[in-house]
Amino acid sequence: MRAIRVASAALLGVTALSLIAPAAHAAPVGDITSFxxxxxxxxxxxxxxxxxxxxxxxxxxxxxxxxxxxxxxxxxxxxxxxxxxxxxxxxxxxxxxxxxxxxxxxxxxxxxxxxxxxxxxxxxxxxxxxxxxxxxxxxVAGFDLSEIGLGAALVAGTLGVAWNRSRRRPEDGGHR
Structure with missing residues (x-):
């Protein structure tokens, strides 16, 4: 049963990261040049x-x-x-x-x-x-500080929920 919870937590974390990655990838690089x-x-x-x-x-x-x-x-x-x-x-x-x-x-x-x-x-x-x-x-890379903070809060919240769910004990005492 614990393996299912850990897998669920990992899947939830990967989902959260995949939702924010396209926005980071699409951000304009700006005008940073070598000249x-x-x-x-x-x-x-x-x-x-x-x-x-x-x-x-x-x-x-x-x-x-x-x-x-x-x-x-x-x-x-x-x-x-x-x-x-x-x-x-x-x-x-x-x-x-x-x-x-x-x-x-x-x-x-x-x-x-x-x-x-x-x-x-x-x-x-x-x-x-x-x-x-x-x-x-x-x-920073086209994002302002509020966008960076919001993204960090979402990732931290998702990871916190995933960790909390993976640490919870079954309500029926763990016996099935």
């Missing part, structure tokens, strides 16, 4: 220029967005410039995709209202550091 990337400035007026930077990419990098023509940063170089479309809508946030070999990094470019505030020949003096795009704050 660093950034758009400077991250907010620009329509018609303005941005500097596209990449650090640690051993291939050519293709940078694309719906707000400027695709730009290629050749292997061995770390930056290029792009001119934002003049008809870009102020207040809109566009995705900027950095493609380095088989890896893809994604960041945002916000369109501000007004005219460009910097001269096209201006070159920023600071340099990006690797990992400058770290992802959303307060999350």
């Amino acid at each position: 660093g990337f950034e758009v400077v400035p991250s907010t620009v007026a329509p018609g303005g220029q941005v500097t596209l930077r990449v650090d640690g990419c051993r291939h050519r990098t293709t940078v694309s967005s719906g707000v400027f023509d695709a730009v290629v940063i050749p292997r061995g170089q770390s930056s290029a410039t792009a001119t934002v479309d003049r008809d870009a809508r102020p207040g809109t946030v566009y995705d900027v995709t950095f493609q380095c070999g088989d890896e893809t990094g994604l960041t945002d470019l916000t369109i501000a209202s007004g005219r460009p505030t910097h001269h096209p020949t201006h070159h920023p003096t600071h340099h990006p550091t690797r990992g400058s795009h770290a992802g959303a704050g307060g999350t």
Whole structure:
């Protein structure tokens, strides 16, 4: 009889884990790449220029967005410039995709209202550091702390119930 209870407890635990595993597997990996990337400035007026930077990419990098023509940063170089479309809508946030070999990094470019505030020949003096795009704050692999806590509570509760049921003695004294 004890073997049946242990098997039931094990089955209950496996069921609980199989129900939470697909959600963990489907979570977005985020923008963790082996190379660093950034758009400077991250907010620009329509018609303005941005500097596209990449650090640690051993291939050519293709940078694309719906707000400027695709730009290629050749292997061995770390930056290029792009001119934002003049008809870009102020207040809109566009995705900027950095493609380095088989890896893809994604960041945002916000369109501000007004005219460009910097001269096209201006070159920023600071340099990006690797990992400058770290992802959303307060999350781990796309889950926020409340989701992680809820999942942990469900697993702990399921394991506690399974352990309790496997430890219970038969109500009729164990004789059949």
